[in-house]
Amino acid sequence: SAVISQKPSRDICQRGTSLTIQCQVDSQVTMMFWYRQQPGQSLTLIATANQGSEATYESGFVIDKFPISRPNLTFSTLTVSNMSPEDSSIYLCSVDGTGQGEQYFGPGTRLTVT
Amino acid sequence: GQQLNQSPQSMFIQEGEDVSMNCTSSSIFNTWLWYKQDPGEGPVLLIALYKAGELTSNGRLTAQFGITRKDSFLNISASIPSDVGIYFCAGQLRETSGSRLTFGEGTQLTVNP
Numbered sequence: 001s002a003v004i005s006q007k008p009s010r011d012i013c014q015r016g017t018s019l020t021i022q023c024q025v026d027s028q029v030t031m032m033f034w035y036r037q038q039p040g041q042s043l044t045l046i047a048t049a050n051q052g053s054e055a056t057y058e059s060g061f062v063i064d065k066f067p068i069s070r071p072n073l074t075f076s077t078l079t080v081s082n083m084s085p086e087d088s089s090i091y092l093c094s095v096d097g098t099g100q101g102e103q104y105f106g107p108g109t110r111l112t113v114t
Numbered sequence: 115g116q117q118l119n120q121s122p123q124s125m126f127i128q129e130g131e132d133v134s135m136n137c138t139s140s141s142i143f144n145t146w147l148w149y150k151q152d153p154g155e156g157p158v159l160l161i162a163l164y165k166a167g168e169l170t171s172n173g174r175l176t177a178q179f180g181i182t183r184k185d186s187f188l189n190i191s192a193s194i195p196s197d198v199g200i201y202f203c204a205g206q207l208r209e210t211s212g213s214r215l216t217f218g219e220g221t222q223l224t225v226n227p
Contacts, residue, residue, distance in 0.1 A: 042218065043215075043217045100164070101213060101215075102162050107155055
């Protein structure tokens with residue numbers, strides 16, 4: 001399985017500001033994913049980030065709010081823009097490491113917006 | 115869209131007991147995955163299932179892919195305190211949804227020593 005790291009591990013931010021979360025994988029992967037996990041809830045897919053093309057966003061998530069970069073096959077960033085307290089969540093990246101559908105997750109970034 | 119119903123929502127058991135949890139879907143999947151999430155961590159993949167009827171074990175864990183492709187269960191035998199955590203099922207249907215995973219709501223497991 002892939003080893004995935006995320007930075008920062010947690011942050012407390014003021015409303016109206018933006019935070020960029022980094023995801024680094026120890027091997028080259030085609031598909032990377034960004035999820036949100038609100039307090040006490042399950043995981044919801046934000047977008048799929050493919051290298052060399054625009055990210056594909058799920059219903060309810062837009063590029064202006066959650067811009068994503070995927071500059072190479074081992075790295076991606078997610079920015080949470082113009083934050084409000086409702087954006088307080090855990091943000092997780094994952095990768096499809098085998099090409100068979102198994103996804104492996106990073107440790108998450110715990111964001112609190114005040 | 116696809117919805118996954120996971121039950122039970124929470125379980126409180128004694129160490130040594132067996133545990134069973136399941137997920138049902140309104141539509142079919144061709145991959146079922148089971149994850150465990152510890153506090154402050156990301157989900158960890160426990161078992162992956164790819165074929166209807168498939169029964170797969172990983173140590174004390176056993177999971178099955180239902181023959182209708184709309185359900186899956188996870189059993190944990192002889193529970194121990196480190197089994198505590200949240201267990202999530204996830205389904206995938208590549209033909210229509212690509213690599214997207216749909217997650218269940220989770221089962222919070224508490225094991226009393």
